[in-house]
Amino acid sequence: MGLQTLTEPTVLDATLRHLSRTALPKVLQVQQGIVRATHAFMFKKGLTQLMPLMLSPITDPLNHGVVDATIGYADQRWSLTKSMIFHKQLALLNPALDSLYIVSPNVRLEFADRAATGRHLFEFTQIDFEFKNKDRFFVMEFMEELVNFVFRCLNEEIPEVLLELRGELLPQYEKWAVHRTEKLEETYGPDYERIVSEQATEPFWLLNHRREFYDKEDPKKPGTYLNYDVIWPEGFGEGLSGAERENEYQQIRKRMAEVGTSEETFAHYLEVARTQGLPRTAGGGFGVERMTRFICRLQDVDEVTVFSRKPFTTAAF
Amino acid sequence: MGLQTLTEPTVLDATLRHLSRTALPKVLQVQQGIVRATHAFMFKKGLTQLMPLMLSPITDPLNHGVVDATIGYADQRWSLTKSMIFHKQLALLNPALDSLYIVSPNVRLEFADRAATGRHLFEFTQIDFEFKNKDRFFVMEFMEELVNFVFRCLNEEIPEVLLELRGELLPQYEKWAVHRTEKLEETYGPDYERIVSEQATEPFWLLNHRREFYDKEDPKKPGTYLNYDVIWPEGFGEGLSGAERENEYQQIRKRMAEVGTSEETFAHYLEVARTQGLPRTAGGGFGVERMTRFICRLQDVDEVTVFSRKPFTTAAF
Numbered sequence: 251m252g253l254q255t256l257t258e259p260t261v262l263d264a265t266l267r268h269l270s271r272t273a274l275p276k277v278l279q280v281q282q283g284i285v286r287a288t289h290a291f292m293f294k295k296g297l298t299q300l301m302p303l304m305l306s307p308i309t310d311p312l313n314h315g316v317v318d319a320t321i322g323y324a325d326q327r328w329s330l331t332k333s334m335i336f337h338k339q340l341a342l343l344n345p346a347l348d349s350l351y352i353v354s355p356n357v358r359l360e361f362a363d364r365a366a367t368g369r370h371l372f373e374f375t376q377i378d379f380e381f382k383n384k385d386r387f388f389v390m391e392f393m394e395e396l397v398n399f400v401f402r403c404l405n406e407e408i409p410e411v412l413l414e415l416r417g418e419l420l421p422q423y424e425k426w427a428v429h430r431t432e433k434l435e436e437t438y439g440p441d442y443e444r445i446v447s448e449q450a451t452e453p454f455w456l457l458n459h460r461r462e463f464y465d466k467e468d469p470k471k472p473g474t475y476l477n478y479d480v481i482w483p484e485g486f487g488e489g490l491s492g493a494e495r496e497n498e499y500q501q502i503r504k505r506m507a508e509v510g511t512s513e514e515t516f517a518h519y520l521e522v523a524r525t526q527g528l529p530r531t532a533g534g535g536f537g538v539e540r541m542t543r544f545i546c547r548l549q550d551v552d553e554v555t556v557f558s559r560k561p562f563t564t565a566a567f
Numbered sequence: 568m569g570l571q572t573l574t575e576p577t578v579l580d581a582t583l584r585h586l587s588r589t590a591l592p593k594v595l596q597v598q599q600g601i602v603r604a605t606h607a608f609m610f611k612k613g614l615t616q617l618m619p620l621m622l623s624p625i626t627d628p629l630n631h632g633v634v635d636a637t638i639g640y641a642d643q644r645w646s647l648t649k650s651m652i653f654h655k656q657l658a659l660l661n662p663a664l665d666s667l668y669i670v671s672p673n674v675r676l677e678f679a680d681r682a683a684t685g686r687h688l689f690e691f692t693q694i695d696f697e698f699k700n701k702d703r704f705f706v707m708e709f710m711e712e713l714v715n716f717v718f719r720c721l722n723e724e725i726p727e728v729l730l731e732l733r734g735e736l737l738p739q740y741e742k743w744a745v746h747r748t749e750k751l752e753e754t755y756g757p758d759y760e761r762i763v764s765e766q767a768t769e770p771f772w773l774l775n776h777r778r779e780f781y782d783k784e785d786p787k788k789p790g791t792y793l794n795y796d797v798i799w800p801e802g803f804g805e806g807l808s809g810a811e812r813e814n815e816y817q818q819i820r821k822r823m824a825e826v827g828t829s830e831e832t833f834a835h836y837l838e839v840a841r842t843q844g845l846p847r848t849a850g851g852g853f854g855v856e857r858m859t860r861f862i863c864r865l866q867d868v869d870e871v872t873v874f875s876r877k878p879f880t881t882a883a884f
């Protein structure tokens with residue numbers, strides 16, 4: 251028997267193999283089509299585009315812990331932004347802005363337990379949008395229309411790529427089903443989201459998640475929340491998360507206390523809410539790589555990346 | 568005489584005033600038009616879009632010093648990316664990718680001396696593009712065509728906004744003038760770029776800058792470089808920088824030594840160049856805010872931002 255030469259591939263080998271995959275350019279064409287169609291849809295609907303910000307004194311506290319990502323510059327601490335939530339809400343203080351969107355990298359340094367979910371990257375692109383003086387019903391309809399628009403564009407522009415990667419063209423959906431977390435949990439137990447996503451053949455809405463302070467609590471039904479997620483079918487899981495937003499000073503403080511968000515970190519934000527008031531807004535954000543994954547029916551969202559960004563993977567570039 | 572109550576505005580006041588400016592939504596419409604038209608142009612020309620990466624073990628060393636922006640994650644150091652230069656070059660190792668572009672935030676933590684230039688932000692958006700097996704003549708023509716395409720789209724889509732902000736519609740240019748740094752310096756002294764930009768009424772090319780190692784040295788004329796910048800006219804200064812790229816191992820090492828780039832930091836990159844070779848590429852990148860500034864004839868590039876990112880300005884958000 252010869253000498254065993256089975257060795258772990260080096261980081262560099264793995265990186266070069268990952269970026270040289272034959273399927274990659276086609277997956278990227280789908281992703282590019284999503285982005286381009288989304289820009290066209292947003293323009294058609296009159297939303298103003300903002301450029302992303304990667305650094306800010308405040309950022310999304312998220313609903314789960316991640317590794318701290320802050321740097322020092324100009325005598326301040328800056329967080330790498332985890333979403334554009336506060337910037338889109340604050341930008342709508344401009345009297346002439348009624349709706350906006352941002353195509354933005356989000357940096358979320360996930361712990362190792364999310365490395366193998368198939369749904370997490372430690373940086374990815376989110377398309378975040380927000381409307382002034384609109385409610386959840388408006389945003390949900392907007393998103394349903396956006397998905398149909400994007401799918402129609404892709405069917406027209408790159409049908410052969412879709413046939414190769416997906417096995418069929420993309421559907422046009424009627425109204426999506428609406429579920430509530432508490433009802434599904436009653437029926438399916440704690441793993442309800444995965445189970446119902448696997449059974450579903452169309453995207454559906456999932457309402458009422460207990461999470462970050464900025465999602466509005468139903469004033470008529472304390473303890474329930476006016477938020478809504480899109481769950482992709484066929485087991486692909488969460489694809490968008492959105493909500494009507496808390497905008498009243500005392501209510502924000504109450505919710506911060508409940509979920510354990512530091513008032514000190516958000517001192518400026520609270521001051522705006524207290525003195526001039528935050529606008530009443532609703533919006534959402536969807537992950538570009540996750541939509542690409544769903545459309546291409548990929549095992550792992552990391553198949554969409556050119557340079558792997560799977561949580562806790564060592565990288566050469 | 569009453570008590571003097573002239574006080575410095577607080578950071579929060581300044582932030583809210585900045586984002587509430589009346590002109591802002593119109594400036595953003597111009598910027599959005601640039602981005603949307605660029606996506607359309609890139610698609611028409613067959614370039615594949617890549618999503619930006621904000622973190623990488625290596626990033627653009629730049630031609631001038633900035634404050635370090637690195638974080639620790641997963642037992643590695645990660646730099647906030649200052650451009651997509653290495654990622655776009657490496658991605659072209661994929662045999663089925665011939666050209667690509669990336670709309671990407673760039674984080675460059677400038678020192679205080681760049682606060683008042685009117686041309687610097689410490690984070691901004693760059694549109695980076697790169698072609699395999701193309702030369703500078705191809706890229707320069709591509710960029711000239713892109714600018715005419717973007718300007719034509721803006722004239723068609725938002726003529727009234729242009730008239731209000733710019734005073735007139737955008738021009739269509741013929742071939743741009745081409746200058747060489749060494750000739751202009753001879754004539755105008757060290758401040759040649761500003762002087763010639765102020766005199767110019769159309770964009771022009773500026774060739775041969777001595778700078779980062781990755782810009783190709785002319786093999787026939789050592790000490791001159793196959794790079795090219797776009798200089799906006801009317802004093803608006805640099806708008807794009809690009810080059811044919813160094814791709815040969817020994818030549819890269821020679822250039823790194825000359826400009827003082829650490830081989831250790833770039834060990835993986837050098838290994839790719841040594842073992843399988845880097846593709847021969849050429850490309851460039853233009854600043855979205857700077858193009859917006861030029862079109863809207865703004866005093867300061869920071870007038871394009873919703874949240875000020877002027878170097879060394881304290882920020883609330």
